[in-house]
Amino acid sequence: MAPENKNRATAAAILPLVGGARNIDSIAHCMTRLRLGLKDRTLVQDEALKALPAVLGVVEDDTYQIVLGPGTVARVAPEFEALMAEETSQPPLTAAELAHRGAELKAARKQRNATPFKLFLRRIANIFVPLIPALIGCGIIAGLNGLLVNLGRLTGVTPALAAIASGFMALIAVFVGFNTAKEFGGTPILGGAVASIIVFAGVAKITVFGQTLAPGQGGVLGALGAALLAVYVERWCRHWVPEALDVLITPTLTVLLSGLVTLYGLMFLAGEVSTGIGHGANWLLDNTGAFAGLVLGGLFLPLVMLGLHQALIPIHTTLIEQQGYTVLLPILAMAGAGQVGCAVAVYLRARRNGSLRNTIKSALPAGLLGVGEPLIYGVSLPLGRPFVTACVGGAAGGAFVGLFSMLGDKVGSTAIGPSGWALFPLLQGNHGLGTTVAIYAGGLLTGYVVGFLATYYFGFTRQSLTDLNASPSPTEPAAPKPMEPAHS
Known part of the structure; x- marks a missing residue:
């Protein structure tokens, strides 16, 4: 077909x-x-x-x-x-x-899961998730360009590749502003118009709080705040401006008022927050790398279950915008490695449970590529203790990557979205691609091994193992496909 x-x-x-x-x-x-x-x-x-x-x-x-x-x-x-x-x-x-x-x-x-906080996080995710395909595409092109530059090959092509890879990131604030206004009920193009002020080169002529503004200052956080402000100004205008004048006055006041607040307040404040995020992430990994990696890698699966991982999306995007890559994503990706190791151990321990083994066989390739939800919801979480041992594997892999970061070898990703083996084309660090790839691969291997051993030896009680192998034989129908959590 x-x-x-x-x-x-x-x-x-x-x-x-x-x-x-x-x-x-x-x-x-x-x-x-x-x-x-x-x-x-x-x-x-x-x-x-x-x-x-x-x-x-x-x-x-x-x-x-x-x-x-x-x-x-x-x-x-x-x-x-x-x-x-x-x-x-x-x-x-x-x-x-x-x-x-x-x-x-x-x-x-x-x-x-309709708490106000989780609903807010979903709306934030709805702003950034549509940007992920462009981040991935531009990130891979940036990695290819960096490789060619380091090898000294195709030097006539590398400037073009650099322009293709960097164009989207140079204007990402505009896309964030557009999506923010769309998500919160405003006119998307007005949100983009206000956010575009942040990347306009002419802001370098403006002084705020004794400091000259820099194009791009505040980044995606400033764009999000500016567009959100534009939504509320637009709503206010729609309520008070006569209908006959609405088409002229509403867009003018929305862009003018929101733009002035953006220039004389939001850009400076968001710039300070963005800088703080970058310094904070670097300080955390430079000084407590192994421990930070252990905590982040070990807790990421529970965060995904609760929907709280969505709060990290603007942080990843800010780090990519500032430094060219996010140092947090490779560590968080270790949670998937622990899950894969756990699934292999369950497969070996559940020798007589054909339904569960079929589920693992069908979900494991996706797990290796970083899509871990089928394994979580179809294997480890229903079994209980294996979910905990999968988190242990993720913690070990995170600690491995974090340790090298503390030693000065940072591992980052130029885009968000993929993990597992799918993250290799997006890897970037501060000491060459070979070192970066080796550290990330070592983290994955650590997560696989520790997740496997922890699950194989500590993932089951004697009774739970007996019950597991008393399940239907391989000749009986396989279990229904597992459900995923509310994120992507």
Whole structure:
């Protein structure tokens, strides 16, 4: 089957199982998930949906999320939208059908993890997640350019590669401003317009608090704050400005007032915060590297479960903007290594549990590439103690990378998103690519080995191991595919 036909077939299989086109309010996708806003949650056929070969799992959060995996989701989403357009062009539902759906609308929808803090973190993630593909692409090009420069090869091409890799980062504040206004209900282009002030070269002529502003000062944090301010100024204008004058006065006041506050306050304050983040991360790893790595690597899986990892996205982006790479991501990636080692140990210990072993075999390749949720939710977390031993493996790998950072060999990533083996093309450090790759690989190996040993010898009680191997034989149907948490 041709790839386009395969993707359309996947979309066609999914659409009726989520209640059809008229049950969908919105559609979007991130790195791995098709995110649907549903009118009536009760119309979704969860088990049939999870049984589809292309579906890796489903997540019910603020949107209904169907996990298709990186690459696949970007190809299925347009086909899904095309099928929706075709279906909605058909005759509408009868009055009786509409009345029935209206009576049940939102009746069964649940608010899971809907605390104000977590909802705020999700909105922050929604601002930065759409930027990840560009960060990855530009990061890999930057790494390739650095390699060619170091080797002295293709010197006529390297300036062009440098321009391609750096262009997005030079204007990332504008994209953050655009997405911030969009996420918080303002006019996206006005958010981008205000944020663009931060990267304008002419700000170097402005003095604030006795200091001359620098283009880019405040970075993505300043852009986020400026665009958020623009949203509130725009709302105020929409409320007070007469409709006849709205098209002239509202955008003018929004850009003017928000721009002045950005220039004479936000850029300076956000610049201080951004500088503090950079200095803080470097100080932490320079002085407490092994301990910091142990804590960060060991606690990252629980942070992902709680949704608190989303708070790190602006920090990663700030570090990349300031230093060219984030030193935190390679350490946090060690959590996935501990999970992989744990899964291999469970596979060996559960010799008679065909269902669990099949789950591990199908999820392990994704785990090696940094997609650890199927292993977490299908293997370690349901078993209990193996989840803890997986965290121990992550802590050991994090301590390994952190130790070398304390010794002066920093390991960073030029983009956020990938981890595991998928992070190798994005690695960058302060002592050459060979050293950086060797340290990161050593951390992964440490995480694998410690996660495996901790799980193999301490991951089970005698009774739990007996119960585990009393499960169905390999000839019986495999367990349902695991669900993912609400992030990507």
